[in-house]
Amino acid sequence: MTTSTATARAAAPASPRRAGRSTTTGHHAYLFVAPFLVCFVLLFLLPLAYAAYLSLFKDQLVGGTVFVGLDNYTRALQDSLLLHGVLRVGLFFLIQVPVMMLIALVAALAIDSGLLRASRVFRLGLFVPYAVPSVVAALMWGYLYGPDFGPLAQLGDRLGFTAPNLLGDTWMLASLGNIVTWEFAGYNMIILYAALRSVPAERYEAAAVDGAGAWRIAWHLKLPALRPALLLCLIFSVIGSFQLFAEPNLVQRLAPTVVNSSYTPNVYAYSLAFTSQQVNYAAAVSFLLGFVILVVSYVMLFLTSRGSRR
Amino acid sequence: MTTISRGPAASGRTVSHSTASAHQPVRRRPRRPTKSNLLTLAMCALLVYFLFPLFWLTIAATKNTGDLFSTFGLWFGNDFSLFTNIGQTFTHNGGEYTRWMANTLVYAAVSAVGASALATFAGYGFARYTFRGRGPLLGLVLGTIMVPTTALAIPTYLLFSQAGLVNTPWAIILPSLVSPFGLFLMWVYARDAVSDSVLEAARIDGAGELAIFFRVVLRSLAPGFVTVLLFTLVATWNNYFLPLIMLNDPSYYPITVGLSSWSAQAVGGNGSNADLLALVVTGSLLSVLPLIAAFLMLQRYWQSGLSAGAVKE
Numbered sequence: 001m002t003t004s005t006a007t008a009r010a011a012a013p014a015s016p017r018r019a020g021r022s023t024t025t026g027h028h029a030y031l032f033v034a035p036f037l038v039c040f041v042l043l044f045l046l047p048l049a050y051a052a053y054l055s056l057f058k059d060q061l062v063g064g065t066v067f068v069g070l071d072n073y074t075r076a077l078q079d080s081l082l083l084h085g086v087l088r089v090g091l092f093f094l095i096q097v098p099v100m101m102l103i104a105l106v107a108a109l110a111i112d113s114g115l116l117r118a119s120r121v122f123r124l125g126l127f128v129p130y131a132v133p134s135v136v137a138a139l140m141w142g143y144l145y146g147p148d149f150g151p152l153a154q155l156g157d158r159l160g161f162t163a164p165n166l167l168g169d170t171w172m173l174a175s176l177g178n179i180v181t182w183e184f185a186g187y188n189m190i191i192l193y194a195a196l197r198s199v200p201a202e203r204y205e206a207a208a209v210d211g212a213g214a215w216r217i218a219w220h221l222k223l224p225a226l227r228p229a230l231l232l233c234l235i236f237s238v239i240g241s242f243q244l245f246a247e248p249n250l251v252q253r254l255a256p257t258v259v260n261s262s263y264t265p266n267v268y269a270y271s272l273a274f275t276s277q278q279v280n281y282a283a284a285v286s287f288l289l290g291f292v293i294l295v296v297s298y299v300m301l302f303l304t305s306r307g308s309r310r
Numbered sequence: 311m312t313t314i315s316r317g318p319a320a321s322g323r324t325v326s327h328s329t330a331s332a333h334q335p336v337r338r339r340p341r342r343p344t345k346s347n348l349l350t351l352a353m354c355a356l357l358v359y360f361l362f363p364l365f366w367l368t369i370a371a372t373k374n375t376g377d378l379f380s381t382f383g384l385w386f387g388n389d390f391s392l393f394t395n396i397g398q399t400f401t402h403n404g405g406e407y408t409r410w411m412a413n414t415l416v417y418a419a420v421s422a423v424g425a426s427a428l429a430t431f432a433g434y435g436f437a438r439y440t441f442r443g444r445g446p447l448l449g450l451v452l453g454t455i456m457v458p459t460t461a462l463a464i465p466t467y468l469l470f471s472q473a474g475l476v477n478t479p480w481a482i483i484l485p486s487l488v489s490p491f492g493l494f495l496m497w498v499y500a501r502d503a504v505s506d507s508v509l510e511a512a513r514i515d516g517a518g519e520l521a522i523f524f525r526v527v528l529r530s531l532a533p534g535f536v537t538v539l540l541f542t543l544v545a546t547w548n549n550y551f552l553p554l555i556m557l558n559d560p561s562y563y564p565i566t567v568g569l570s571s572w573s574a575q576a577v578g579g580n581g582s583n584a585d586l587l588a589l590v591v592t593g594s595l596l597s598v599l600p601l602i603a604a605f606l607m608l609q610r611y612w613q614s615g616l617s618a619g620a621v622k623e
Contacts (some may be wrong), residue, residue, distance in 0.1 A: 028519040032435025033447070039488045040451060041518040051465030052470075103356070110353055125357045126608065128364065131601035133548040134596040135566040139573055140363045143370075143591075144383075151366065151383035174434040186360060237458065245462040246550040250570060254575045266460050266551070273464055274555060282464055290461035291370070297456045 046256075057282040065280075072284035074205050080253060081262035082285060086242075086292060088173065093241035097176035103181065104188035105226075109218050111189075112196040123193065126186040134183060138250035141179045142167075146254060166256040173255050184240065188233045195229035196222060231304055235297050242293045245270070297301045365600070371395055371592045375585050382462065395592040402586075409561060409594055410568035414547060414597075418563055421486035422543040426496075430535050433496025434527060438504065448497070455490045457535055460551050467555050481556035482564065486546045492538040499534030500527075536611035540604065547601055565597045 060066040076082055107126055111119045129137065137153035145166035147153045166175045199222070207217050245266040252259040252267075261271040269289065273282035338467075366383055374394070377387030393562045413499045458576050466485050470476050475484070504527050550566045557563060560571065569590060576586040605612070 028442040029435045029439030029444075031440075031520070032439070033432045033521070036432030036488070036493060037451075039428060040490075043466070043488050044454060044490075046459075047462060047465040047469040048457075049462065052471045054468055060461065073319060080526055107353065110349055113349070114373045115344070115349050117345050117347075117350045118355060122357055124609070125607070126360050128602060129360055131544065131605050132364070132598050133550070133566050135548070135550050135570055136598055137363075139569065140367055140595055144363060149379050149383055154382055158369050182360065182363065182477055201374060239456065243458040246566075249550075249554075250573070255572055269464055270555070273467070279468065284467060286461050286464045287535075290457055293458050293461065294456055 025088055051283040051286065054280050055287055057280050059278070059280055066160055072281050073288065074279065076284050076288050082265060082268055082288075083154060085262050085265040085268050086289075089242050089244055092177060092244065093172055093238065094095055097234070097237045097241060099177070100181045100185045100237070101230070103185045103190060104192055105230075105232070107185070107189045108192035108196060108226075109222060112222070113214050113218065114213060124189070127190050128186065129183050130187040130190075133182065134179075134246040135250060137179055137183050138247040141175070141182070142251050144255050145175055146167050167251065167258065169258050171254065172251075172258045176244070176247050176251065180240070180244070184237075188237075192226055195226055199225045227304075231301070234300055234304075238297050239293055242289065242296065265292075313521070317619065319507035348493075367598075371588075373588065375588045378587060378591070391588070392399040392592075395588050397417050399589045399592045399596065400451065402589055406563075407565075407568065407589075410563050410565045411481070411597070413562060414564040414566075415592075415600075416454070417482045417486070420483050421546040422539050424483070424487045425489045425492055425542040426538040427536050427566075428487060429492035429496045429538050430500075430528075430531055433493050433498075434500045434504070434523065434531065436497050437525075438495075451490050451493055455494060461535060461556060463552050466552075467613050470556065471475060476556055477558050477562065479562060481552050482546075482549070485552060486542065486549070487544075489542055492542060495538055496531070496534050500531060503530045503534065533611045537606060539607060540612050543604065565567045565593075569593050569597065 051076050055072050056067060056069060058071065059065050107122070110116055111123050116122060132140075144152070146151050147163075147165070147167075149164075150166075152163045152166070162172060166172075203221060204217055207221055212220070243266050244264045248259050248263045248267050249270070250264070259267075261275065262268040265285065269282050269285045272278045274286060299310065369384060369386060370378060371397070372390055373381065373393040374389055375388040375390040377389060377391070381387040436444060445573070462485070467476065467481075470481050475481050508526055509522065512526050515527070547564075548566065549564070553562075553564050553567045553568070557567065560568070563571070572586055572593065573590045576590050
């Protein structure tokens with residue numbers, strides 16, 4: 001890292017006063033943290049509070065908006081459309097995330113191993129999809145899957161076989177999983193690779209001197225060093241999976257009967273708020289979704305921290 | 311970073327090449343005498359998968375709508391229409407694509423600069439000062455990293471529609487200014503990259519806290535700052551859900567919502583709308599290029615910034 005400029009100036013004589021920073025008067029600190037915290041309260045906490053307030057009401061045809069307590073939440077918990085959406089993204093998470101993380105991990109280890117030719121090309125090439133907006137990714141893959149001018153269907157036509165309908169009911173979730181994997185595997189790879197780079201090389205050198213091969217070094221030294229980074233990637237993937245929206249929203253147009261308005265919880269919340277105008281209920285659904293994500297994230301944290309103590 | 315080895319390096323006799331990386335400042339790797347062809351080949355397959363859709367997109371952008379349907383997707387069509395397509399993309403319907411591109415640039419630039427400035431200030435404040443309420447405040451902010459942005463989007467919409475901010479550029483920019491993850495990254499970065507003795511020396515010289523920050527600290531925080539900048543830039547550039555719910559007026563659309571609305575018109579569209587398909591494809595390609603360029607040019611910064619965030623927790 002570029003701390004060299006800082007350390008070069010550190011040659012000044014050390015002050016006899018210890019712990020200079022902790023005795024610094026506090027109000028300077030507020031100067032630094034206040035702008036962020038003000039925005040945080042106004043744009044993060046306040047919307048949540050307002051939506052929490054709204055979720056306790058109901059807009060009725062007769063009598064207007066009335067206070068209904070937790071009715072919206074009990075309704076949501078019994079809403080089979082929402083439940084199916086949550087189960088669907090749960091299944092998506094269980095399959096797509098391991099596949100993506102495995103690709104990211106293998107790629108990061110391969111690039112870090114020093115065994116590759118032109119490893120730079122791979123590092124950047126795999127990362128490129130991250131710079132592609134999810135809208136563009138979904139459009140692209142949607143066209144690629146499609147029966148009209150998708151290369152797969154074209155190949156099938158020429159060679160005389162029928163390509164599977166990737167936008168049909170059977171394949172849809174896998175097709176969406178492929179889009180998300182394509183978008184984010186490289187991003188996760190870069191995070192893992194960055195973590196690998198910061199492990200001191202001496203540790204590997206010592207192991208290599210002891211005769212350990214690249215595979216053993218990867219398994220016994222590198223993988224344990226990757227724990228925090230893997231956890232970070234995993235938590236982001238929980239969030240990404242459960243709030244899936246752009247991809248199904250765009251693919252919906254190509255396959256309106258397969259991807260319905262409650263396909264994922266977020267698609268459902270969107271259609272509740274903006275198609276059927278049930279704002280109060282949509283607020284409750286948003287909250288429950290956020291809550292599910294928090295719970296799953298903390299369960300992952302708990303499981304992994306328990307695993308590390310063994 | 312590992313250097314690309316060139317030459318007839320088919321067998322294991324490529325020892326001399328690895329000396330080329332001797333000047334690399336980050337860290338020296340133990341010399342690895344052999345490169346693996348098998349591993350390189352396997353990674354090539356992976357690379358093909360990741361670049362294949364973009365290859366298709368590039369080819370498709372050179373075709374008119376007729377060729378898109380009638381010619382094979384992975385090779386050029388009968389007419390080379392790339393420049394016609396680009397021209398039409400920028401001028402279609404009164405140049406609305408140009409407008410969306412400009413909107414996206416403004417939203418992304420303002421949000422990214424604002425968010426990374428706020429995160430850098432606050433990250434430094436949390437890392438380098440003790441003050442009343444520091445622990446709980448930091449805990450509160452970091453605890454919200456896991457609150458998904460889309461779960462926040464509908465609540466923000468509800469609040470903004472009360473405040474009359476819906477369907478204005480502020481509806482996109484303001485929510486993007488708060489990045490708890492950016493704060494986390496800068497907090498970690500400021501703890502490590504700024505040395506105590508530098509701060510003390512500057513204080514003994516009588517410099518004010520703000521002057522110290524701008525003259526001394528900011529330089530060592532630069533890689534972290536650029537990392538947060540780039541990632542907020544991408545997040546805003548790629549944002550779809552928020553602008554979709556916040557904006558009705560197409561003249562405020564960012565490129566994502568604009569392309570989505572074009573593709574909705576092109577799907578199943580006959581007559582004049584069918585031609586829109588070529589423009590959706592070309593517009594998609596054009597929207598991808600700026601970010602790829604930004605990442606390639608700034609890779610030195612974000613890679614070192616990321617390694618700080620990825621390792622420590």
